[in-house]
Amino acid sequence: MRAITYARSGDPSVLELVDKPIPQPGAGEVRIRVLVSGVNPTDWKSRSGAFGGRLTAPTVPNHDGAGVVDAVGTDVTEFGVGDRVWVTLAGDGRPNGGTAQEFTVVPAERAFALPAAADFELGASIGIPALTAHRALTVGEDGPTRLRPDALRGRTVLVAGGAGAVGNAAIQLARWAGAEVIATVSGKAKALLATAAGAHHVVNYKQADVAGAIRQVAPGGVDLVVEVAAGANAQLDLAVLRPRGTISIYASDGHAPGSLDVPRSMGLNARYQFVLLYTVGWDRIATAAADINQAIDDGAFSVGDPAGLPLHRYHLEDTAAAHAAVESGAIGKVLITVGTS
Secondary structure (H helix, E strand, O other): OEEEEEOOOOOHHHOEEEEOOOOOOOOOEEEEEEEEEEEOHHHHHHHHOOOOOOOOOOEOOOOEEEEEEEEEOOOOOOOOOOOEEEEOOOOOOOOOOOOOEOEEEEEHHHEEEOOOOOOHHHHHHHHHHHHHHHHHHOOOOOOOOOOOOOOOOOOEEEEEOOOOHHHHHHHHHHHHOOOEEEEEEOOHHHHHHHHHHOOOEEEEOOOOOHHHHHHHHOOOOEEEEEEOOOOOOHHHHHHHEEEEEEEEEOOOOOOOOOOOOHHHHHHHOOEEEEOOHHHOOHHHHHHHHHHHHHHHHOOOOOOEHHHOEOEEEEEHHHHHHHHHHHHOOOOOEEEEEOOOO
């Protein structure tokens, strides 16, 4: 089978197209014929060595993907051959498990049924962005731990970076759950994307009084911030957060965080929640996946231009270019076509 691997850390040029034997599933595992692979920032950061550590074996990149179950190992009862699935964290702790290859073997718990209404491009886009968004939306004090229609009714959610993949997913899921959604963006083009995703209000964070603009929409403060740039937005978040509000931080923006403003945070009884899927636990991932699948069934979660998340498509042999696109900040979702259905 065709596969992309890298044997050393570095820029996209370390990615190579190779031929590998088709792997066999063991107990509790499923083999997936990958049709579409999704690329996320964590994929290029792992490849580049940004997370530290050293490679112990040639590694197949990309954690997210979608395809068809091709074989099942013993003790697997939830899937059968031919089932359509999406998969996430496929390569976590498994160098050969990434989705940039024609077949991958993963523990069955890392695969989820792909709703009938979803195509494989949507399936490959769910994974890390949507699960991260779900977690960020369900950690608020006195808030819901699951999402469904009306779960966030009466709450105001601020999504920082509303044109990014996680921001897009957070807007769609929060809107589906009944929240009033405010998104911040850097310009008109991204404002159009956030609006298409479903944001009720969009604020340009480069304007003079961002906090004032947000407070015009939410005079009492926002209930929850989905934060992509905690260092840069630290003071803004405290300026617009309501008492007992929550700041969900899912990414490092490269800014020095500085010192925590303890008096203001204490005065607000603010909650800071850091979000990283690798250690959140598979029980939470499974319940989040179920909620996201329901949103898809309800017609409330999708990708592509109408949903404010443009798709950028590459072929397997062009995986290096796909990684370079994500690394350079491509707006939208980068997908790699691996096979055909």
